[in-house]
Amino acid sequence: MDGFKALWNGVKEMIKSLWKGVKARWDAFWIGDEYDSSKKHLSQSDKRCILYGNFIISIFTVALVLLVNGFNNLRFNRQNEMAMEAVMEMAKSYIASATEDEYSRIARTIRQDLVFRDYSKGLLEYAQHIPNASGKCHACNEDSTSQVALVSLNTGESYSLDLFGQRENSEDGQGNVQVMFGYDEISQASIRMAKSPGRGEGSAKIERGSGIVSLHRMKSLFCDECIGRILEAVEGKEMEELVILDTEKTVFYPLKNGDKVLVGDYALEIEYQDGDCEIKISFASKEG
Numbered sequence: 001m002d003g004f005k006a007l008w009n010g011v012k013e014m015i016k017s018l019w020k021g022v023k024a025r026w027d028a029f030w031i032g033d034e035y036d037s038s039k040k041h042l043s044q045s046d047k048r049c050i051l052y053g054n055f056i057i058s059i060f061t062v063a064l065v066l067l068v069n070g071f072n073n074l075r076f077n078r079q080n081e082m083a084m085e086a087v088m089e090m091a092k093s094y095i096a097s098a099t100e101d102e103y104s105r106i107a108r109t110i111r112q113d114l115v116f117r118d119y120s121k122g123l124l125e126y127a128q129h130i131p132n133a134s135g136k137c138h139a140c141n142e143d144s145t146s147q148v149a150l151v152s153l154n155t156g157e158s159y160s161l162d163l164f165g166q167r168e169n170s171e172d173g174q175g176n177v178q179v180m181f182g183y184d185e186i187s188q189a190s191i192r193m194a195k196s197p198g199r200g201e202g203s204a205k206i207e208r209g210s211g212i213v214s215l216h217r218m219k220s221l222f223c224d225e226c227i228g229r230i231l232e233a234v235e236g237k238e239m240e241e242l243v244i245l246d247t248e249k250t251v252f253y254p255l256k257n258g259d260k261v262l263v264g265d266y267a268l269e270i271e272y273q274d275g276d277c278e279i280k281i282s283f284a285s286k287e288g
Contacts, residue, residue: 124231130219137223139230144247147264150204150279151245151252153230154186154214156221158245161204161266161281163197178202187212187241195281202281206242206255213241226250239277244268255279 095106136142138156146160159182176198182191188209195202218227230252234240237254244253246263253261255277261268262284269280 124228124235127215127219127224127227127231130215132224132227133220134222137226138221139226139245139252140223140250142247146247148266148268149245149247150191151243152182152184152187152189153221153234153241153243154184154212154217157182157184159191159193159204161193161202161244161268161279163195163200163202163266163281163283184209184241186214186217189241191242200283204279204281206239206277206279208239208275208277211239211241226252238272242277244279 095103098106138158139151142158144158144160146158146162148161149158150161151158159180176196178193178195178197180191180193180195182193183189184191189211190207190209191204192207193202193204218230222230229250230243233252234243234254237256239255242255244255244261244263245251246253248264253259253263255270257270257272259270261270265284267282267284269282271278271280
């Protein structure tokens with residue numbers, strides 16, 4: 001503590017000494033030659049002229065620099081606008097003159113470039129900076145009558161994996177086969193589901209397309225909390241555009257090869273063949 005006080009006192013003395021030196025030089029500068037017969041000092045009027053002249057020159061220099069800088073900024077902005085107009089005109093001309101096949105290829109390339117498909121680049125981090133536009137979350141706020149569902153991340157569509165409805169049992173629909181189809185236009189994934197409630201088994205086959213997942217579409221379909229859980233579940237897995245949802249607990253399961261998932265009354269077994277996925281559905285009571 002004593003060392004700190006000594007240091008502080010030394011700093012104060014140094015500041016006082018510096019201030020006295022500046023004040024002495026300032027007073028000496030303004031000494032006039034009214035009573036100085038040797039004329040060793042400039043008159044106060046001359047000193048004012050020098051001071052005011054330097055001030056005016058400094059102001060003029062600063063104004064000139066700002067003017068030149070502003071002119072250069074305007075010139076660069078104009079050049080950028082002209083370059084952008086040239087690029088847009090070239091793009092419009094190319095698209096307008098393209099054939100149907102060429103236009104489809106252009107649209108597919110643009111779509112792949114404008115959406116995120118590689119979760120290794122930190123999609124969770126990107127999601128924090130995009131505002132959420134979902135009025136109602138298709139995962140946690142959906143009035144679902146099923147226990148387990150297959151959810152598309154690009155469309156928000158839920159495909160029930162239940163073999164029986166809430167008011168049905170194994171005797172209902174004996175011998176009937178229920179078939180359902182689905183399609184994701186962004187990832188180009190096709191879904192075909194076949195259920196046999198009477199036999200207590202079913203399957204969902206997914207034919208993969210481009211594998212694209214649009215984070216912007218997800219932001220308009222799911223709440224931020226569910227998006228975080230979904231991305232953590234599917235990160236680095238074989239199929240990232242679809243996820244299994246436990247509707248009661250709002251738990252998400254990835255479509256991982258070889259996984260066996262038990263949700264409610266149902267047991268799901270996931271297998272891959274030639275890049276396509278199949279989910280085998282059975283009644284959990286038969287497993288146990």
